[in-house]
Amino acid sequence: MRNEDRRDRLRMALIDAAEATIAADGLAALKARDLAKEVGCALGAIYTAFPDLDALILTVNLRTLALFERAITEVTIAPPPPTGAASPAERAAAADTLVRLAVGYLHFAAENPARWRALFQHRITQALPDWYLVEQVRLFRYIETPLQVLRPGLGDRERALLARSLFSATHGLVSLGLDEKLMVLSEPVLRGQIEIVVGALGRGLAEG
Amino acid sequence: MRNEDRRDRLRMALIDAAEATIAADGLAALKARDLAKEVGCALGAIYTAFPDLDALILTVNLRTLALFERAITEVTIAPPPPTGAASPAERAAAADTLVRLAVGYLHFAAENPARWRALFQHRITQALPDWYLVEQVRLFRYIETPLQVLRPGLGDRERALLARSLFSATHGLVSLGLDEKLMVLSEPVLRGQIEIVVGALGRGLAEG
DNA sequence: TGCCTTCGTGAACAACGTTCACGGAACCGG
DNA sequence: CCGGTTCCGTGAACGTTGTTCACGAAGGCA
Known part of the structure; x- marks a missing residue:
C-alpha cells in the first residue's frame, strides 16, 4: 500500500x-x-x-455544518426570485421563512446536541482557516434571501450584517435555552419563544 | 490569630x-x-x-454580576409604576428602555471582556448553587419591568420566560459579535445592530 | 504546660496534549 | 531483485493541568 x-x-x-x-x-x-x-x-x-486535535475537531465541525445545511434546505422551500417590489403576501412569506429557519436551527440543535455544541465550545486559538469561513458565509445566504424581500432597500453589506445579527439572536435563544446554563427549557416551550421573538422581529423589521 | x-x-x-x-x-x-x-x-x-477552582470562579462571577448590576442601574432611570393601561408614550419609553438595557449589556461586555467571558466560558459540571441562581433571577427583573408595560396581558410566568428570551437574543448578538468567532464587529457597529434588532423586537412585541 | 485536634504543606498522582529519537517499512536507482 | 536513502509510525517521555494526602506544625483547651 x-x-x-x-x-x-x-x-x-x-x-x-x-x-x-x-x-x-x-x-x-x-x-x-x-x-x-x-x-x-x-x-x-x-x-x-x-497538526493538532483542534484541526481534527474543525474537520468534524465542517461535517456538522454540511449536516445542518441538509436539514435547513428541507424546511425552506425554494425561495421565490426577488424581482422588484414585494407584495404584502411575499413579505409575510419572507417573515415566515425567517421563523422556519430559526425553528429549524433549534430542531437541529436539539436533535444533535453534542455535535452542535462542538461548533461553539471549540475555543479558537488561531484564526479560523479560510475553508471554514467560506462555509459559514455560504450558510448565511439562507437568511439573506428572505431578508432581501423584507428589507429591499438594504445594501449587500448591510443585509449581510443584519443576517448575522438575526442568526446571533436566534443562536442566543437556542444556546441559552438548551444549554443547562441559565435555564433549561423543553423544546416545545423554546420553540414557542422562538416563534414569538423571531415573529416580532419579522414584523418590526418589515414596518421599520 | x-x-x-x-x-x-x-x-x-x-x-x-x-x-x-x-x-x-x-x-x-x-x-x-x-x-x-x-x-x-x-x-x-x-x-x-x-472545594475546587470552579467554586472560586463562581464567587468571582458573582462579583461580576454585582458590577454589572451597578452599570445597568445607571442606564435605567427609575421605572414608572405600571398602573393600569399604558399610554403610547409609556409604551415607547418601555421599548426604549429595552434598547438601553441591551446597549448597556453590550457596553459592559465591551468594557470588561475577560470578566464577562468568564460568566459563560465557565463549564458547569454540577448544578449551579442557589445563591448564584437567585442573583440571576433578580437581574432579570430589570427586563421584566418594561415588558410589563409593553405586554400587560402576560402572566408572571410568561413574562419571566419572555424576559429570559429577550436576554438570550441580546446575549447572542453581543456574544457572537464581540467574540472573535463568526465575526469581529467594532462596538459602534454592534451597537447599531442591537438598536436595529432590539428596536424591531420592541415594535413587533408592542403590536403583536 | 501538655495533649489533642485541626489545618497548611508540597510532594505525589492521574490525566491531558504534544514531541522526538529510534526502528522499520516504503521508495528508487542500479 | 537488491541496497541505500528517505520517510513515517511508534510509544516512551515531557511539560502542564487540577486535585489529593500523609506528615509536621500550630492553635485550642484542660
Missing part, C-alpha cells in the same frame, strides 16, 4: 472516530489516547495526519 | 487574586499554582477554602 493512501485512510478513520465520539459523548470526551486506540494507531500517528 | 479568621482572610485573598487574574488575562490564565504563589499560600491551601 502506498504511503499517501495510508495517510488518507488514517485521516478518514480519525475523522470518523472523532465524529462518533463527539456525537455520542461530546467534545470533552475526545482524548488523543482513546482516539488512537479506537483507530488502532499509535498516539503520535494522529499528529502525522493533523 | 484565630483559625477562622485566617480562613476568611485566605478566602478573600484568593477571590481577589483570582478576580485580578481573570480580569487581566481571562479565565484560561487562572492556574492553581500561580494563584497559590500570588496569595503566598501552599497549593493545597486553596482546597481548604474552596
